[in-house]
Amino acid sequence: xxxxxxxxxxxxxxxxxxxxxxxxxxxxxxxxxxxxxxxxxxxxxxxxxxxxxxxxxxxxxxxxxxxxxxxxxxxxxxxxxxxxxxxxxxxxxxxxxxxxxxxxxxxxxxxxxxxxxxxxxxxxxxxxxxxxxxxxxxxxxxxxxxxxxxxxxxxxxxxxxxxxxxxxxxxxxxxxxxxxxxxxxxxxxxxxxxxxxxxxxxxxxxxxxxxxxxxxxxxxxxxxxxxxxxxxxxxxxxxxxxxxxxxxxxxxxxxxxxx
Amino acid sequence: xxxxxxxxxxxxxxxxxxxxxxxxxxxxxxxxxxxxxxxxxxxxxxxxxxxxxxxxxxxxxxxxxxxxxxxxxxxxxxxxxxxxxxxxxxxxxxxxxxxxxxxxxxxxxxxxxxxxxxxxxxxxxxxxxxxxxxxxxxxxxxxxxxxxxxxxxxxxxxxxxxxxxxxxxxxxxxxxxxxxxxxxxxxxxxxxx
Numbered sequence: 100x101x102x103x104x105x106x107x108x109x110x111x112x113x114x115x116x117x118x119x120x121x122x123x124x125x126x127x128x129x130x131x132x133x134x135x136x137x138x139x140x141x142x143x144x145x146x147x148x149x150x151x152x153x154x155x156x157x158x159x160x161x162x163x164x165x166x167x168x169x170x171x172x173x174x175x176x177x178x179x180x181x182x183x184x185x186x187x188x189x190x191x192x193x194x195x196x197x198x199x200x201x202x203x204x205x206x207x208x209x210x211x212x213x214x215x216x217x218x219x220x221x222x223x224x225x226x227x228x229x230x231x232x233x234x235x236x237x238x239x240x241x242x243x244x245x246x247x248x249x250x251x252x253x254x255x256x257x258x259x260x261x262x263x264x265x266x267x268x269x270x271x272x273x274x275x276x277x278x279x280x281x282x283x284x285x286x287x288x289x290x291x292x293x294x295x296x297x298x299x300x301x302x303x304x305x306x307x308x309x310x311x312x313x314x315x316x317x318x319x320x321x322x323x324x325x326x327x328x329x330x331x332x333x334x335x336x337x338x339x340x341x342x343x344x345x346x347x348x349x350x351x352x353x354x355x356x357x358x
Numbered sequence: 359x360x361x362x363x364x365x366x367x368x369x370x371x372x373x374x375x376x377x378x379x380x381x382x383x384x385x386x387x388x389x390x391x392x393x394x395x396x397x398x399x400x401x402x403x404x405x406x407x408x409x410x411x412x413x414x415x416x417x418x419x420x421x422x423x424x425x426x427x428x429x430x431x432x433x434x435x436x437x438x439x440x441x442x443x444x445x446x447x448x449x450x451x452x453x454x455x456x457x458x459x460x461x462x463x464x465x466x467x468x469x470x471x472x473x474x475x476x477x478x479x480x481x482x483x484x485x486x487x488x489x490x491x492x493x494x495x496x497x498x499x500x501x502x503x504x505x506x507x508x509x510x511x512x513x514x515x516x517x518x519x520x521x522x523x524x525x526x527x528x529x530x531x532x533x534x535x536x537x538x539x540x541x542x543x544x545x546x547x548x549x550x551x
Contacts, residue, residue, distance in 0.1 A: 111444035169396025213443025246371030297372035301365040
């Protein structure tokens with residue numbers, strides 16, 4: 100449960116820093132090894148359910164695939180056009196294949212990192228921690244939390260609007276044009292009722308003494324301890340080691356073409 | 359933040375929730391388009407992800423509306439389970455900065471259709487620069503990058519700017535915005551007419 104109990108803000112910062120580091124990498128080896136590392140952490144240290152993990156990851160496989168083939172099809176002119184591989188009768192430069200692999204693996208690395216965060220973090224704790232560690236104004240933090248609570252209400256409201264339309268004799272949309280009109284009919288009443296609810300919530304919060312000042316106490320206290328910094332240092336040093344390793348064996352590339 | 363009343367903040371959060379859901383719903387649509395067309399598949403619908411900053415800026419007409427609302431919408435997306443995770447908050451911040459910069463250039467005074475469309479394009483510019491790094495678009499051929507950029511600009515102006523204005527104006531007509539800048543203007547105009 101080590102990963103679950105980390106400070107949510109530090110966890111998020113670790114992931115964002117790793118992503119930023121990964122954006123300078125244009126070789127396939129570094130992201131591949133890093134993906135394996137993240138999966139080990141997610142599945143064996145954090146003990147995330149593997150089925151759940153794969154289910155969340157699957158949409159990114161499609162995105163990564165789209166990235167892969169379009170990089171082959173629309174990639175930049177290679178600096179070394181003589182090295183090619185034949186594939187279905189097409190000559191594809193090795194350099195473009197490398198870049199295409201690198202970029203699609205990068206997408207998977209981003210997705211894996213995000214899942215490591217999402218599947219091990221209580222999102223309510225994340226907002227509270229952002230307020231306590233990252234100076235997010237309480238007005239905004241509690242505003243976001245209140246907004247988040249509107250979600251089920253909005254779902255109910257959508258059902259109400261739909262029924263109200265049907266009672267008045269508007270049938271279910273069949274063609275695409277009708278569907279567009281239907282969305283237009285839904286969105287305005289939906290937003291209007293959300294705004295009314297929000298206004299009432301704000302009045303309720305103020306009447307109970309919420310001022311939005313930073314000088315307040317918290318029921319749930321979040322702190323940053325050594326183990327949080329340890330996680331940050333560990334993740335980043337693994338990534339940096341991988342980059343150095345790829346460099347040593349001559350695989351590491353960053354962007355070398357012309358802009 | 360002190361210039362904002364709690365009511366405005368919560369209403370902005372509520373708007374961001376509704377659009378956070380819409381943003382999420384558009385991701386699989388984009389995903390399918392990308393699977394078939396490559397990264398350019400995202401571009402025609404990209405403007406939808408800027409819409410809340412346009413709507414919030416137009417309704418509240420205050421410094422920070424575009425930036426904060428887009429950031430909240432991104433945070434809500436994370437809470438609802440956008441698989442991009444905390445990274446999407448960074449993306450939201452970057453898109454918000456683009457729109458906010460355009461409003462800042464008018465000193466938060468001008469909210470005509472042109473400015474709203476420019477704000478949508480502002481988000482398109484900043485989000486594209488980020489996309490170049492994040493997704494490594496820089497590795498594509500220059501003509502492909504240019505095509506992506508132009509389509510995103512148009513989408514930002516039309517879906518972000520124009521559609522955002524249409525939705526906000528329709529909301530003002532219902533009267534729910536009576537205590538916000540746009541609703542007040544609407545009332546004044548109605549009285550004058």
